[in-house]
Amino acid sequence: MEVHNDEKLETQHSDLQPSEGTTFLRTCFNGVNAMSGVGILSVPYALSEGGWFGLLLLLVMAVVCWYTGLLLRRCMNANPLIKTYADLGELAFGYKGKLIVAFFLYLELYLVAIEFLILEGDNLNKLFPNMSFKVANLRVEGKQGFTLLAAALFLPTTWLRSMGLLAYISAGGVLASIILVVCVFWVGAVDGVGFHERGQFLKWGGMPTAVSLYAFCYCGHAVFPTLCTSMKDKRQFSKVLAICFVVCTVNYGSMAILGYLMYGDSVKSQVTLNLPVKKLSSKIAIYMTLINPFTKYAIMITPLATAIEDHFQFYKSKYSICILIRTVLVISTVVVALVVPLFGYLMSLIGAFLSVTASMLLPCICYLKISKAHRSNGLELLVIIGILILGSLVAVLGTYMSLRQIISHL
Template identity: 35%
Template sequence: MTEEERRSAIDDGESCFEEDEKARGDDRTTGSFLHAVINMLGMLIGLGQLSTPYALENGGWASTFLLVGIGSVCAYTSCLLGKCMHKNPKSRDYKDIGHDAFGSKGRIIATTFIYLEIFMALVSYTISLHDNLANVFTAFTLSSAHLSASQLLVLIAVLVALPSLWLRDLSSISFLSSAGILLSLLIFTSVAYTAVSGAIRAHRYIPVLHLSKIPAISGLYMFSFAGHIVFPNLYNSMNDPSKFTKVSIVSFSMVTVMYTALGFMGAKMFGPQVSSQITLSMPRNLVVTKIALWATVLTPMTKYALEFAPFAMQLEQSLPPSFKSRTRMIIRGTVGSILLLTILVLALSVPYFEHVLSLTGSLVSVGICIIFPCAFYTRIFWRQISTPLMLFNLMIIAFGATLGAFGTFSSSRSLIISLQRGHTS
């Protein structure tokens, strides 16, 4: 195998997690059950936790059944991806499963949705960065003719994070991944401490159900469990892939419990006044609030290099073999910088966190996490699965499609209305 072929095989990955595993020289001690659970938790815990209290308060406490239901379905579809990987040991990532099921069309569709989810998630991260930075630097008053103080702050933050897109060192990117996980846990701990310590009385009334708001919040719940694009990489990293199903069950159970607890704590503390990002509702005079805000600000800055990695890998793979390493780095960094600045402009133009996140979950994540895994599994195991199981998978596909359609319509409508109001004001 030539050097270029070896690099192509390595670069055809979906995440830095896969790259990190290869950089360790196939160190199978990192593929233990506990390590796999920690990695899956890290993939699942993220931006979605900020909006869970807002979603629960708006949907009513009965909407937790939808939250648990979506979490259960996503755990099931995660297991289906593992079975598809077991069927074809040569499969390396989510795109390969799509190819095994539906050929080149399946690969193209999977790739399109993967990159669309990454792009929209980065827009949401940047909106979150913008919203929380304004609360961290309350004394910052500098502005320009075209940018407000908060917009200047997020511009500075993005410029600070920009060099991370030039990283090729896998250990540095792995460090960013670990930092993101710790920051997410820090946010949850801060909210939990605020509720438990009695700093705010958790006595607000939570309505039973707001049926009209269910389509919109379903997208928020859906995004909270989005992580399936890297599960095949996690499967390949395990020294005992037969335990992947147990890893999925344990990880999704823990995340679902955490989201439910966070949702109830936020909704009980702040009621109808709860923000679409729980950190924005917390009292400014508390130390834990400052910790949570800083954690929320730093989280997006750790995500840019991680989320850009798949684009960078595909870009380098498509470059001519004659290009030198320095040339590849310059092209990679330049394209990444342009992409990040484009995301920044879009985030500042559409500063509506809950609507963008809901649209991402309903339009893209529902396909990647629910519809596609069931469709891939059914197609690959067409001659082997029983009729009841086939019907069950078709029911889940229909459930996902319905959830996605209504959620996309509702979140798109809300986003358009907000844009119109913002333009008018």
């Protein structure tokens, strides 16, 4: 796998790294927070769609996405000036390649940010029905009002350009995800729901949907170059990736098993919707669900905002313009969230079409173009080709199923 070559390149570039940056631990928090998102609510539903065999698919997806994350790191070693995922596309295929990569990358991040707003509006409206808000002389009702309120709370976090500062918010997100799993376990073990459902071993019909949702769970690749660039010691980024994927996979797997054992094939697209609302543990779980988007929204918006700021060279000199850019981005996500409030189907589509492309296909394609290491390693080339075939199948079948579901519910 040319590990020695990677270490040599990283050593050569270490003198180019800034003396200041995000520490190893803070980068781990940012990475885990970026990956352990709202997908944790849907892994029990994904397991019910594909059966217990889906646990193996979850593990395979984790290993594949971890490996493609390493491929991204190797591509960054080819040029120390690379700071974003789009820069890798330009290095591999020129300006057109940069535009194509940027399209998939930033559309994925943008839609995930919209998902956070929809999630907040739906769950807050369920907790506090019949609420209304007054904005100037306009009264806004229910879910729309909560969506606007969530955006107002998210907005200040997007103004933090330092990934080190965002790490403190990310730590809260990681803790919220862990507490969420603990609360679901408590509902099953103590609050009387139990773990009595047997489920099914394999369900071919729901497999495309299941794999699409698993892909969504590991859609952090769009943020990886930004996290790596922000590090004080970039040579440790490979260790950061390993920790992030292990922590997230344990968390996802635990939630999937608990939810499926508790509710079987009747589990809903968000497992919190199955929980008995009168139980304290259920309420805590729902509140943790609401906290999660607050800790992750800025992580999704920052790469897109940074790309715009770098393009117009605003990043270092005009902070007020940077705030304006980020504010406009937040406002635009609010508009889309209010117009297209389709949480579950949008998540599946993002996973199948955008997450698979950004997390599996593009890293392999860019690596094959940029690096020559695979030419002397036939096994690595076979692995990459296998990932490309698998990713293409998931993208085609998953996108077809997602679009069919969306159209049927319009």
